[in-house]
Amino acid sequence: MNYTLHQLQVFYKITETLSITKAAEELHLTQPAVSIQLKNFQNQFDIPLTEIVGRQIFITDFGKEIAAAAETILNEVYAINYKTQAFKGQLSGRLKISVVSTGKYVIPYYLTDFIKNNKEVELEMDVTNKTKVLKALKNNEIDFALVSILPKDIEVESKIILENKLYLIGNKSVDINPTNDLVAYTPNYPLIYRELGSATRISMENYIDQNGIKSNMKLQLTSNEAVKQSVIAGLGLSIMPLIGLKNELEKGDLKIIPVKKLPIITNWRLIWLKGKKLSPVASAYLKYITDSHEKINEAYFSWITNY
Template identity: 35%
Template sequence: MRQATLHQLKVFEAVARHNSFTRAAEELFLTQPTVSMQVKQLSKVVGLPLFEQVGKRLYLTEAGKELYTTCREIFERLSQFEIAIADLKGLKQGSLRLAVVTTAKYVIPRLLGPFCQRYPGIDVSLTVNNHERVIENLVDNRDDLYILSQPPEDLDVSIHPFLENPLVVLAWRNHPLANEKNISLKRLAEEPFIMREPGSGTRKAVQRLFDDQGLELKVKLDLGSNEAIKQAIAGGLGISVLSLHTMALEGPSSPLTILDAESFPIQRYWYIVYPAGKQLSIIAQTFFDYLMNEGKTVAEETAFHDLFNYGSKPDSEEK
């Protein structure tokens, strides 16, 4: 095993965790043939096959299970080593690993700007993924902090709200409802909706609102990104509900408008999440404190102040 490289172990661990060469390649930004080659070379070093294919499913062999357990122990020790070194260096040098859900890409980069200017020696790795992938990373404790709009309810994690994330109704600016006031939910229910994929936090919140009123949400089109939804709205395909933060870069000439509808905005929040009991490095703790103490102010200063006044932040909670 002394001939095995750390890179090969990382590739193997990703394949074993996902039970998929394809998903491991996506996570590691490698081609699938490269991932397969690395696993094949590692199998030669071990002297036994690490995976077996049954039908279309991939399974770990006994040797693979042993190596996977060993890899997790190695990477956990390395993570502890990184924390210790970061603490020794203080805030002069080090790294910060963040995993955020897709919509947070409109928020976190703006908040990172002033933080990185304050601490120029810190290297930041920002991973943007859908809710499911971020939760997978959280379960595996692969990052320092996680930013979510829908914290998990079935995991032992610490949860801290730090910034409002209101959901608003968006329509084409020439839509018949664009100039109406206090539009009823019943009237909105007559419109075709363009929504994120089933399972997304935004869609669940909207579905819950309509269900509570006994109304049917007519989803005409499912799209996997907020930008695609905004383009579809501009194309006149329907209306949608998105985070207000998705409008951050829209100017006065935007083809989109926010509808004045009852029960909106739906008040939600951005949360900092990490495994309960996790020892945060000095860098992660400093960024955590920065978000909790300065996050809202920085967001208002770097975006549009008048669109953030949608209520007060709830008390922090832990689960």
């Protein structure tokens, strides 16, 4: 056998993404290049590593064994590279962060300078739903998670980095009711919900329950972007985090509907497993966040205080 590290990397990425297209995107290669590397790698084995059913690629049991071995080999190669950089006095390693979907409006601003100033640090960031974020945290697959509500079944340590405000949002055609009561809107405007398990959904349902509001859910969507566009289109109202609404509020496509006991206020927190031994990179990042988050907030999020 004469396979290369590059072939191992390509094959392992395919097993992660289950897609030639996605693997090519993440590796910054063309699809034909990935397909050729996969074919050359598979040809060195008498047992199939993958199967194509329809247009979907599946990893065989043998392929999964090879993928696990490839991961081990690649991690050892990474470790050699990191040790080389550390010997030269440079911070190096991988920083793994999982972020709930709305956190995509937040976390980039807390990463940019750290990554720029530590060019040997590799960033792995997954933006996904809350369930997957907490699963990755619980399984110790990541260094940090960014959430707005602390998990109840996982012992964590946390660092507050930014206030999170949730308001009732409507489009520009909604007439403001002087009673400032949500029930005045529900007969004419359906409430648009996020999916079950979403932190935004939990906050919205808690508010509705605590205030004895009866509302039939007619629309449930899986991202804040989808909710936002639906509100702009006039499909209904929703309680949404302010953090992703700056441009739409400034342009007048959306407006805050003043109602009693809003906004809901939580906090964006960087969390990690309690007792976790942080890597040098993770420790350096936590120190960076502790030292810099107020300056970052002033530079990029001072507009939040206007609402």
